[in-house]
Amino acid sequence: MAGVVGSLSRSGLRGREAELEELQALIASVAHTGSGGLALIQGEPGIGKTTLLAEAVARARAAGFSVGLGRADELHHIVPLSSLAACVLHGDQPLLSGDAFVDLARNHDQRIWLVERLAEAIEARAASVPVLIALDDVQWADPLSQFALKQLPTRLQTSPVLWMLTGRREPAGPADEVVAAATGNLPTVTVRLGPLSGAAIGQLAGDTLGAAVDEQVRDLLDGAGGNPFLAVEMLAGLRTAEASDELVPPGLVVGVRGRLRSLQPSTLRFLQMGAVLGRRFGFPDAAALCGRTTATLIEALEEAVRAGLLDDDGDHLAFRHDLLRQAVYADIPPSARKALHREAAHHLVSAGHQPIDAVPHILRGALPGDEEAVALLRRAADAVLPVTPGLAADLMTRALELVPPARPLRFAVGEQMILCMTRAGRNREALSAGDRLLAGRPPLEAFSRLQAALGGTLWNMDLAGELRRRAETALAMGGAAPEIGARLAALRALALSRDHDLVAAREAGETALRAATAIGDREAHVLALSGLGEIAQNAGENAVALERFAALSAVESAFLPEEIVAHLHVDDFESSERLLLQVADNAGSMRQAMMLWAQGQHDLGLGRLDDAEADFVTMERLEDDVQVPVQQVNARVIRSRIALLRGDREAARQHLTAAQERLAVKPNPGNTAAVRFLEAVHAEADGHIRLAVDKIRQVQQEGFFMRWRLLRDWVDSAIRMALRGAEHELAEDLAAQAEAHAARNPAVPTATGIAAQALGLVNNDLAMLERSVRLLKASPRPLVRAAASADLGQALLAAGRNPQAVAALTHARGMFAESGAHAAAARVQRDLDGAGAGGGRAATTQRPVQGWEALTASEKKIARLVADGHTNRSAADLLVVSPHTVNTHLTSVFRKLSVNSRVQLANLVMALPDN
Structure with a gap:
């Protein structure tokens, strides 16, 4: 029989000539152009996807490609990165060593970081030889491999890397998601395999039987419906029947069932245990499920291999096709399957496998009340949480389903489930689940734990008032463990950071910090410092905010972006740059999207508009990748302002629209104020001064603390709008705001300089505008300095002091132009033209769009x-x-x-x- 199977190895290519040529063209294109490509081969099980992929891989290898080939497995689809592991670890020249892969998978907790490291390994190989990454059965790819496959083809589009996937036709399944992510970024080809023609099936039969195909065989093959695998199995069964003078049973899977009936009972039982374990399994594991030693099953293994049912690569056994596994598995009674999966889970853990390896069997076999299964699911969720939080949330949901309502364990499992859901960004789901658990009247300690677990959920949902109410309720009820009480106190302080009474908030934060320090609870410590940092920022006390965030990042390095931004708010760009350099050397544990936010703020402050734009674009893409939007609204607001500074009104409007759309998803006070301010800027640019003034007034009313956070460096723009709209009282309010901010930050040149600029604008005070320019010479922010110089130049022109005006305006124009703020430079140039100093126009020339x-x-x-x-x-x-x-x-x-x-x-x- 082994000879029969070997002769059929290429038979699936019958009738697939056109599809193969399409793949061959893509292989040649990638090799010739040096750019990436992606192909998806789709079709029903047994239609010939794997055979076509194997031939395409062989042709790519012959064309000089370095090939990584892997297959996803239905029962191993949970283990993070297991599907792509075979692609990068196996082949003539593995892309990663086994040790490097283990380090990649275990020691780092960022999906984005991990995918980037994979990209680097593939990119390095592609620098010398084209690379093919081929994955069979992508519909069973684990979540982390799916995530990587949606990122990597686009990330590597500029290198000669070809991706080939096979998958079943599933609407909106993993295969379609991968193709959708790549479409528009690199050439993509989808090859859909339909049934083979009657002529092709006839050729296949001739290949197998070595003789003319008679009418009886043709009638039999009609039952295969054009499916080459089923046809091959029927023909193999026919040969077996002819050799043994047995009748061929009717039915579509005649060959498979026929061969199974011919096996020894011990071999069939061994295959059934293997089918429970998955398409690919270990010989000792299957022997253990059989209750036999491996030595007593060697004969059964040999018979299964001879029958063409199993392949043996020396390390693992694998069913030659998943349809074979499914045929064996289908003959196991359903109740026996569940019991066998429970036994498989227990054995795998006992044999030293990771809990995640046992999870697929738990999901199929665990019964309510199985606390061992619950414990395994909890351990597995902890293991995968850093890289696949969505999977961790799903595992904990299943764990909770296994715990009967009356068990105290239910609340501990529910607490872990809430934390996993929140980490995955599934906040509404977490809150709903938490409220259901709270409705079950848990003991006081469990009640407090659940409310503390929901703290992060409520904060992410911008429900500061609800967070405060729940924290205060839990604290008032008592019964909380000391560490939980400290966390609740810190959460209360964090919620109070959004309140008007920031003095009371600060007192609450200090009390919470003392409690966290005394108890030694790290989470409470982090929450308290975070709350105190937020309170200081909202009070406009930048030096205090820096102190808090520096202490916070010392306790938890993931908060380094907050410290970097706090340095910027006190004009300490040197320290922020030092920290950014430090992160660039070791970014594995950082929140990468937030680090890009900090980098963008740094570049924006230094007037590097091009670099800031790239930072914010990248940040938004990374937030989209992990589906956790944090700074999307603010990034679009800034990008719109950058576009206006450059003179790109169309891009500016697109960013405004995007900001408004994102605001509808996350309508917190900060986002609302930011978008209203941007709407004011656009209204002014469009000549609608009254509308602009109304928007500015809305910003002032949106939230007291937003005065410090939003208009810190933009208050001069708001004052000009108010003055143009003859709203002098509003302008005075804005100037008073700038003065108050400077009083809170007397050592920050930007703050004191802007305050002087604001007063100079409101009072039409030339001396104050001159003072503003002098103070801002110590500011590291060129755009702020340029705006103050432009205001001074205009005031000097109005006073008839043309020579001094020209000097100030020329200086402003130069700084705007150097930063790429061409529209701002052009506005200053118009003032220079009015003063009779039209020279230097070349400085405002914008870049072309191509070349x-x-x-x-x-x-x-x-x-x-x-x-x-x-x-x-x-x-x-x-x-x-x-x-x-x-x-x-x-x-x-x-x-x-x-x-x-x-x-x-x-x-x-x-x-x-x-x-």
């Missing part, structure tokens, strides 16, 4: 580095930025230069006159 000169300074640096052979990682290391930001810049470079690969980019750069 080398369309590239920003950072894009040119990256283009040259990549042309010299650098990977994203090595270019990022040289420029001390995130590889994600390099990818954003590189994508822009390819678009502006109309190139599709690094090879094309290198050729273009080499042809430049100054190269």
